[in-house]
Structures are given as structure tokens and as C-alpha cells.
Amino acid sequence: MNIEAISGAATVAVASTVLFLVIAKSWNALSRTVGSTPSFADSIMHEAAQRFRDELDRLSRSQAIYLSSALVFIVLFLAAYALRAQELFAGYPAWQLWLQVAFLALAAIFAGWRLGRTILARHEVKFMRDANIAIGHQLQQIAAGSSRVFHDVATSAGVVDHVVVGPRGIYGINVVARRARKRGSAFLQGNELTFSQRYGVVPLANIAASTARLEKEISRLLGCKVRVRSVIAAPGWDIGEQASENHLLVNERTISMMRGWRDSSDHLMNEDVQSLCDELTARCRRQS
Structure with missing residues (x-):
């Protein structure tokens, strides 16, 4: 050499x-x-x-x-x-x-x-x-009509992946993307998302914090207490324990179930919906 x-x-x-x-x-x-x-x-x-x-x-x-x-x-x-x-x-x-x-x-x-x-x-x-994208497209179909969907909504505590706003309430949807295993399932345990067969645990503290901050900012904007319901989406996984006090767990096939997760206190006036949509539109404009 x-x-x-x-x-x-x-x-x-x-x-x-x-x-x-x-x-x-x-x-x-x-x-x-x-x-x-x-x-x-x-x-x-x-x-x-x-x-x-x-x-x-x-x-x-x-x-x-x-x-x-x-x-x-x-x-x-x-x-x-x-x-x-x-x-x-x-x-x-x-x-x-x-x-x-x-x-x-x-x-x-x-x-x-x-x-x-x-x-x-x-x-x-x-x-x-x-x-x-899979969750976002499903939300667009669900929200067709009087509701609107916003993506990557920034708050002072983090980003909420998707926000659905309509007269029947406000939903903050965050996606936990983890590769699904065969016959794998996900379920809620308090403020943790657990995957079956030892595929790990995902703490939901950051998701809860960003959703809570969004709720606080919206309440300040509208001048009244408003609830933002937290939805956790785990695409590709079968869903086990689905609901807890703070979150609803869905996948891309069952996400439409979130429409039934509400009560009369979640309803918004049309004027409030419009004000909120204007605010989120300003936040979600693409700057770069």
C-alpha cells in the first residue's frame, strides 16, 4: 500500500x-x-x-x-x-x-x-x-360544518397539536406517535399513557400543562371560565382503558367518539366561537 x-x-x-x-x-x-x-x-x-x-x-x-x-x-x-x-x-x-x-x-x-x-x-x-397528518385529516371530517380545526397552536406552555372549536365545545388534541406493535394496545393510567407488552410509558404532564394553559388563555380572552377537553391520540394502537378524569384516549379510527365527550357547560355562544376563531387564526398564520 x-x-x-x-x-x-x-x-x-x-x-x-x-x-x-x-x-x-x-x-x-x-x-x-x-x-x-x-x-x-x-x-x-x-x-x-x-x-x-x-x-x-x-x-x-x-x-x-x-x-x-x-x-x-x-x-x-x-x-x-x-x-x-x-x-x-x-x-x-x-x-x-x-x-x-x-x-x-x-x-x-x-x-x-x-x-x-x-x-x-x-x-x-x-x-x-x-x-x-392522519389525525388532522380525521378531525377535518369530524369538524365539517359549524366547527373549525386549528393545527400547531402555540401556548406559553407548549404547542397543542390540534384544536377543535365549535358551539359544542373546545377540544385540544395531542398526538403521541409511537410505532405500533402487533396486537399492541394503549391505555390511560392517571396522567400516564401506557403501552402494552412493555412498550413503554409516556408521561402526559407536558400535554396536560399545554392544554391547561390554552384553557387559561381562552378563558381570559372570552372573560369567562371555559373548559378545553384534552384528547390523546395514539395512531395505530388499539385502545384499552379509554377515559380518565382529565383525558380521552383515541386512535385514528375512534377519534370521532370525542364528539360525545361533552356536557351542557361546554357549549359556547356563537360570538364567543367567532372571537376564539379570530384569535387562533392569528396565532396559526404561517410566518415562515
């Missing part, structure tokens, strides 16, 4: 690849900040799973940059090796050349680790996006 040829070719390829990576990342960051506001922003609102769509786009761009960098490195390494780049290191001691190779190997391992993490994160975000 010609260590001088390998070191020379790898050095040329790494230097060029790093330059390519810096330019690509800089351009990517610039394109996100300059001119990122959509046209007709006042008329565009969040779609279902909007934040997951945005995150998936970001991860897809990063993945494309890393894969392109790997291709650039391979092409330039082969080209430099064929053009006898070993002359760059002619006369250097062998230990220095091996040290250079070790450094390049570590750099390659780090780059592969970053690429692997990006691919896995993209895979997970894609699943969460699909789960939220």
Missing part, C-alpha cells in the same frame, strides 16, 4: 469536501433566513403537523448535503489518487503519514456518525408527521 499516495489523495479530497460542506451549509442557512416569509402570509395557516413538516424539510436538506459531501469526497479522492497527489507528501516520515491517515479516518467516522443520526432523526420525524 502506497501510504504517500493515500495521504495525498485523502488530504486533497478532505480539504475540498470541507470547503464544499461549508459553502452548502452557509447557503442552506442563508436560504432559510432571507426571503423565507411565504407569499400571501396573511392567508396561509398551519397545516396538520406543520412543525414536523418543517423539521423534516430541514433534515432532508441536511441529509442531502452530507450525502453530496460523501460523493464529492469519493470522486476527488479517486481523481487525486489517479493524478499522483502523493507528491504533496514526498519525503515526509512514515509516522506522520500514518498519523494523517488516522486523523482522516476519525473525520470519516465522525461524518458517518452525523449522517447516521440525521437519517435516523429524519425517519422518526417522518413518522411523527404522518401520525399528525
